[in-house]
Amino acid sequence: MANRARLRLFIAIVMVLGILVALVWVLSRRPQTEQMATVTLPPTANSPGVAPVAEPSLTVPSPLPSVESITVEPTPLTSPAAPPDSSTALLIPVAGVRPEQLSDTFQASRSQGRVHDAIDIPAPRGTPVLAVSDGRIVKLFQSVPGGTTIYQLAPDNKTIYYYAHLDRYADGIKEGHVARRGEVIAYVGDTGNSGAGNYHLHFSISIVSDPKRYWEGTNINPYPLLRGR
Numbered sequence: 627m628a629n630r631a632r633l634r635l636f637i638a639i640v641m642v643l644g645i646l647v648a649l650v651w652v653l654s655r656r657p658q659t660e661q662m663a664t665v666t667l668p669p670t671a672n673s674p675g676v677a678p679v680a681e682p683s684l685t686v687p688s689p690l691p692s693v694e695s696i697t698v699e700p701t702p703l704t705s706p707a708a709p710p711d712s713s714t715a716l717l718i719p720v721a722g723v724r725p726e727q728l729s730d731t732f733q734a735s736r737s738q739g740r741v742h743d744a745i746d747i748p749a750p751r752g753t754p755v756l757a758v759s760d761g762r763i764v765k766l767f768q769s770v771p772g773g774t775t776i777y778q779l780a781p782d783n784k785t786i787y788y789y790a791h792l793d794r795y796a797d798g799i800k801e802g803h804v805a806r807r808g809e810v811i812a813y814v815g816d817t818g819n820s821g822a823g824n825y826h827l828h829f830s831i832s833i834v835s836d837p838k839r840y841w842e843g844t845n846i847n848p849y850p851l852l853r854g855r
């Protein structure tokens with residue numbers, strides 16, 4: 627009988643414990659779902675308030691770096707473009723001619739006591755004539771001594787490059803065209819007073835005080851500028 631009483635007590639304790647566990651489980655689930663609901667609700671309630679705060683802070687810094695990158699990039703772009711424009715980096719204006727093939731004829735005498743004031747670069751007829759530097763073509767001129775000629779103004783607005791005895795202009799070459807360094811602007815010929823069959827480019831460099839008066843300049847020797855590139 628004592629054993630039975632103990633068994634009943636044990637069962638009663640187990641049942642009570644089971645009920646307690648079940649109660650604790652039910653009670654613990656309810657607050658959790660309520661807490662979950664209250665926890666998940668604040669973020670949805672806060673997120674509209676948080677998002678507008680975060681968005682302006684994102685949109686404000688983003689224009690600033692893009693403005694900086696825009697203002698910084700053009701400066702390196704213009705500065706590497708500037709050195710080739712300078713007269714120290716002139717391209718030899720006849721295709722395929724190497725610096726050591728040039729001869730200095732700047733002081734050579736010409737008819738009527740004139741001095742050459744230029745360089746002659748012999749080449750077969752039709753050899754491409756290249757722009758020595760970037761620069762606007764300010765005049766295409768048919769000259770009695772020079773024949774078919776080109777006047778090109780350097781970006782410094784005071785240096786004139788003069789190409790003469792040309793056979794013909796390259797396609798698309800007209801006054802106002804900004805030729806790039808190395809661009810084919812014409813072809814070697816023997817026009818003007820070159821002498822029939824004496825195919826060469828007559829090239830000179832002059833410094834003008836007024837770019838509108840492109841023909842009134844003081845000639846400087848192109849030879850060291852073409853050799854020393």
Ligand SMILES: [Zn+2]
Pocket residue numbers: 742744745746827828829
């Ligand atoms: Zn000449």
